[in-house]
Amino acid sequence: MSLDPADWNQTRATGRRMVDDMLGWLETVRDRPAWTSVPAEVKARFALPVPRQGAPLEAVYDDFLRDVLPYPTGNVHPRFWGWVMGTGTTTGVLAELLAATMNPHLAGYDQSAALVERQVIAWLVELMGFPSDASGLLVSGGTEANINGLMAARVAKAGWDVRAEGLRAGPPLTLYGSAETHSWINTACETMGLGRQAFRVITTGDDYRIDVAACRARIDADIAAGLRPIAIVANAGTVGTGATDDLVALRALADEKDLWLHVDGAFGALVAWTPSRAMVAGLETADSLAFDLHKWGYMPYEVGVALTRRADAQTAAYQPAGGAPAYLKSPDGGIAVDTTYFADRGLQLSRGFRALKVWMSMKEQGVDALGAAMQENIDQARRLGERVAAHADLELLAPVTLNIVCLRYAPAGLPEAALNALNQAILVALQERGIAVPSQTMLQGRFAIRVCITNHRSRDEDFDVLVEAVAAIGPELAAR
Numbered sequence: 001m002s003l004d005p006a007d008w009n010q011t012r013a014t015g016r017r018m019v020d021d022m023l024g025w026l027e028t029v030r031d032r033p034a035w036t037s038v039p040a041e042v043k044a045r046f047a048l049p050v051p052r053q054g055a056p057l058e059a060v061y062d063d064f065l066r067d068v069l070p071y072p073t074g075n076v077h078p079r080f081w082g083w084v085m086g087t088g089t090t091t092g093v094l095a096e097l098l099a100a101t102m103n104p105h106l107a108g109y110d111q112s113a114a115l116v117e118r119q120v121i122a123w124l125v126e127l128m129g130f131p132s133d134a135s136g137l138l139v140s141g142g143t144e145a146n147i148n149g150l151m152a153a154r155v156a157k158a159g160w161d162v163r164a165e166g167l168r169a170g171p172p173l174t175l176y177g178s179a180e181t182h183s184w185i186n187t188a189c190e191t192m193g194l195g196r197q198a199f200r201v202i203t204t205g206d207d208y209r210i211d212v213a214a215c216r217a218r219i220d221a222d223i224a225a226g227l228r229p230i231a232i233v234a235n236a237g238t239v240g241t242g243a244t245d246d247l248v249a250l251r252a253l254a255d256e257k258d259l260w261l262h263v264d265g266a267f268g269a270l271v272a273w274t275p276s277r278a279m280v281a282g283l284e285t286a287d288s289l290a291f292d293l294h295k296w297g298y299m300p301y302e303v304g305v306a307l308t309r310r311a312d313a314q315t316a317a318y319q320p321a322g323g324a325p326a327y328l329k330s331p332d333g334g335i336a337v338d339t340t341y342f343a344d345r346g347l348q349l350s351r352g353f354r355a356l357k358v359w360m361s362m363k364e365q366g367v368d369a370l371g372a373a374m375q376e377n378i379d380q381a382r383r384l385g386e387r388v389a390a391h392a393d394l395e396l397l398a399p400v401t402l403n404i405v406c407l408r409y410a411p412a413g414l415p416e417a418a419l420n421a422l423n424q425a426i427l428v429a430l431q432e433r434g435i436a437v438p439s440q441t442m443l444q445g446r447f448a449i450r451v452c453i454t455n456h457r458s459r460d461e462d463f464d465v466l467v468e469a470v471a472a473i474g475p476e477l478a479a480r
């Protein structure tokens with residue numbers, strides 16, 4: 001039984017309406033609130049039973065228009081600056097339609113989609129300053145990209161065949177990175193069976209950059225205790241404040257101790273595409289580099305990138321031992337013959353056509369324009385930081401070094417002890433009133449309203465709205 005439309009013309013008309021509606025929705029995104037909670041009656045409709053019988057596509061689409069479309073995360077909105085979320089590009093939206101239409105399987109194969117991914121990786125290798133024989137893979141996101149790098153590090157630096165014999169066949173493996181490292185590191189250590197304690201948390205200075213001397217001391221102490229250090233995990237753009245570790249010093253330390261240098265550049269690595277690239281100097285010397293394109297690359301979810309100059313270690317970490325199983329082996333001709341077998345570079349065997357939205361967005365916008373949009377975000381953060389610092393009732397809680405501004409409402413006269421709860425309430429009000437969506441973090445015990453700008457739709461006036469709203473909501477809530 002075919003699941004294709006009974007009436008292609010009808011479906012074509014509905015499809016055209018969808019494309020029209022979606023482009024219109026993006027065009028008018030600024031007119032809507034930055035975020036809206038899902039109302040109870042809408043939530044209730046998501047408890048309906050399994051739809052055993054079908055319905056016309058038009059009716060299903062009406063459900064989407066009524067219950068789904070009006071309640072997005074909000075990251076498409078010009079005043080969404082929460083966590084680290086990308087905005088998406090319109091070209092990316094259309095590319096997803098094209099990619100899903102072709103519906104290719106990207107394990108490898110002799111097909112155009114594999115050439116697209118190969119080309120995208122080659123572009124990214126060049127843009128990040130990696131050698132031309134570096135390897136890469138498009139993955140689900142930063143977490144998977146980071147794990148991909150550490151899996152290669154484990155194979156390269158453990159000193160025995162970890163894949164065959166497991167971790168128990170040698171001394172405990174350890175990793176080193178700053179206290180500002182994103183929580184993916186715990187997921188990685190747990191998933192890899194190393195245990196969270198394998199990650200040695202190194203302190204930072206007031207600039208939130210790793211203390212390199214403390215890192216060296218910890219490595220030495222662990223070696224003396226019989227442990228096996230394998231990698232340093234450096235940050236290019238920490239999630240808290242956007243700080244970048246001294247990558248040059250960490251490369252030297254890794255070389256001195258014969259360790260792998262992995263860089264988590266989830267969003268910070270993209271600075272390499274902007275005029276501010278000196279901020280991430282040394283990035284190109286990493287053994288492996290993880291970054292997202294769905295954050296600061298502005299591409300629609302999901303797409304992260306795992307690059308490595310050690311192509312050998314990447315495949316050694318993932319290629320099936322003893323070669324491909326019989327059902328995957330390539331004969332001497334036909335579709336299964338291909339030089340790039342992406343499935344040997346990472347966790348996924350069945351893989352989708354993530355590369356198309358990247359390829360089309362890069363070609364259509366041009367990488368210089370993407371870099372200029374990121375530079376504009378960096379400049380917006382600096383200007384917002386200056387405004388906050390100059391405002392009598394607002395306080396800047398961390399240096400603005402990249403695209404993150406951590407601030408709070410702290411007028412003279414209010415006791416320090418009241419400020420955390422008050423600023424938390426201000427943040428909730430900003431979100432619930434649909435004004436803007438920053439998120440939060442704690443910095444040295446102080447609650448920060450955290451504005452992370454990875455948004456190509458934000459304009460200066462949007463930050464004016466934020467500053468004025470915080471300054472107005474602060475006294476309103478403080479008076480309660």
Ligand SMILES: *Cc1c(COP(=O)(O)O)cnc(C)c1O
Pocket residue numbers: 084140141142143144182184237238239264265266267292304
């Ligand atoms: C977002 C982020 C991650 C995780 O990336 P995902 O794409 O969410 O999996 C890792 N590190 C940093 C610094 C991040 O900002």
